Amino acid sequence: MKAQWPAWQPLNVRAAPSAEFSVDRTRHLMSFLTMLGPSPDWNVGLSAEDLCTKECGWVQKVVQDLIPWDAGTDSGVSYESPNKPSVPQEKIRPLTSLDHPQSPFYDPEGGAITPVARVMVERIARKGEQCNIVPDNVDDIVADIAQEEKEEDDTPETCIYSNWSPWSACSSATCEKGKRMRQRMLKAQLDLSVPCPHTQDFEPCMGPGCSDEDASTCMMSEWITWSPCSVSCGAGTRSRERYVKQFPDDGSICTLPTEETENCVVNEECSPSSCLVTEWGEWDVCSATCGLGMKRRERMVKMPPADGSICGAEVLEVEKCMMPECHTIPCLLTPWCDWSDCSVTCGKGLRTRQRILKSPVELGECTEELEQVEKCMLPECPIDCVMTEWSEWSECNKSCGKGHTIRTRMVMLEPQFGGDPCPEAIQRKKCKIRKCNRGQGNSDEKKRRKEQREKRRSKQGRAEGNSEHPGCRMRPWSSWTECTKICGGGIQERLMTVKQKIKTAQLSSCKDRKEIRACNVHPC
Known part of the structure; x- marks a missing residue:
């Protein structure tokens, strides 16, 4: 798999950082975290992204937009805020929106936050093993990893690591001595009393063209498991692949093959009594969610024997499957469902969304939140006169x-x-x-006009309205x-x-x- 992480630089400045990693039947979940500097507790990332498909193959490509998360350890509202620890520490939560105007994620209308980054994961090589095959016990896991990491002979069997990453570029660009680094991740420590060695390794190096080693040498991965034979009866072919772990320092192209094919034979004695069957189907889900269970797979008869006899090939297989120990089973949750409609038809309201706990409650306490509530804003409500x-x-x-x-x-x-x-x-x-009264109206009107004239002529106003x-x-x-x-x-x-x-x-x-x-x- 190849992943391209979020890039915070403007476009056309430099390419987004990327990394290559491999997945197998016991390690098919991808997680990463990237800090939103200079904030001490804002970050983006993915948690337990499953690279298996429902058909138990590998996903070809994953493109995921990312929103920022708040780890709840600092109470600042912007990048310029002084570091001030949150006491008590708040719950880790997504930053859907912030009410403070100084926040870089502030939205005065309370709308959903836009993504700030995007991660792209692309498959670059095919592996023959299926992703849902679980070894019977922890010893098998240790044995598989020990086989993959033969160079780590001094590593205690109780320490389970990922593979070493490719060597980084040399710290020196000239023929002066520098150093380069590679890393690995401690995935499990089965015995806490036994210390596990370091997860970083350094070695001296010099700039390109200065090493005694051939600068045009390709570093290839080990060959991946052979694919199933192309036929279920008779002669066919099978193939396997590998990929380039590190290209030559001088920038030349790797010419070593990344795929090889060989002949294979299934049931050499194909006869009139032989039947043609399909490839095995996918394994069913393990019958247990934790501990030991059983799983089965089937195949079908494509062509019965030519002589009319009964097909003797097995069409059903059953085998054991081991899930994580019951007391350590993780909290399995469905993705968040869509936000509900706003609780009001106008003005300010609330909306909610839920997710469901998939793992049985009796297998362990799950403290993850199952419901989220956030503010929503609709056009102002009409106000009548x-x-x-x-x-x-x-x-x-x-x-x-x-x-x-x-x-x-x-x-x-x-x-x-x-x-x-x-x-x-x-x-x-x-x-x-x-x-x-007849004539009274005209008389009253004349009288009123006369009084008004007298009122205007009077200096002292002695006759104001006496008649009325x-x-x-x-x-x-x-x-x-x-x-x-x-x-x-x-x-x-x-x-x-x-x-x-x-x-x-x-x-x-x-x-x-x-x-x-x-x-x-x-x-x-």
Whole structure:
């Protein structure tokens, strides 16, 4: 397998870092972690990415977009924040979004974070073994690894390592002495009382062209297991592969073969009583999730014997399978399902997503979270117009005959975000006090005009409204108040109060008066 890790440099600066690694039947899960410097606890990576397919082959290519994760050890909100340990340490979680405006992942609308990196894993060589074949016990695992890593004779059998990585480039680019390094990973320590050797190895080196060794030598991997024979009966062929572990230092091309083929024979005595069968199918899932179980595989008869006899070939195989010890089984979870719809149809709400525990509960406690909740934002909710209650009806605008009276109400809250508009703010209805005496209307009007002229001529205002208010002297009408609205229909009012009351006046004929009128009735 070849993996290309995330690159944080701008495009066209340099290629993304990459590495090559091999997988086999006991090591088919890939994990890695990359720090988002200079943050002390932000990172991206993958955990236990299974490179097996459901058909028990190997995946050809994996492309995965990555979002940042927070390890919960530092409480800073940006790259410039001072290092301040989180006490107590917070839970490891994905950074779907942050509310703080200084965060590099801040989204004022609370949307999902965009990926910050991408990892690509591509298969570069084929291996003959299947990925779900599990050895019967730990001794078989140790034996397999010991066979692959023959050069590590001094390694205790209780220490299980990965293969050594290829040698790094020499630290010296000239013929001065430098050093190069290779690494391996400690995968399991079966006996804690026995120390395991180092995981890094160094050796002296010189720059390209300075070594006594042939700089054009290719470093090849060991041959991978032979493939099954191409036929199930008679003569066929099989093949095996290997790959280039390290190209020549001088940049030349490797000419060594990476594949070889040989003849093979299956059931040499193919006769009329022989039957033709298919290749074995995939092994079924082990019957146990931990400990010892059984698995089976089948094949089919493609062509029965030519002589009509019964096919004697086996069409069913059953063998033991060993899963991890029950008390050490890992917490197996399904991938996260899609986010639910927002809990509201407008404004701010919440959404959730879940995943399911696949491993049986009785095999070990799982503390991983099974549900996540995050904020979601939809367009603002519409707000309808809010009005006050109607005012009392005003007095009739005529003292006799037909007139009208009005009532008004005011806007308390204007409509927003598409809410219902405001209804009418003023209403008018007819009113009739009493019939006017014939000729009385013209006489009253002339009298009123005469009084107004006298009022304007009077310096002291001694005759204000005496004819309309017998038995008392009234102060002049006050100025109209300001309109309650600048548009859409408001109201104004003015007052006339009693200045002096004559003793013989009736109570009902001498009192304060108030007038109301509509104003600013043009639409907004």
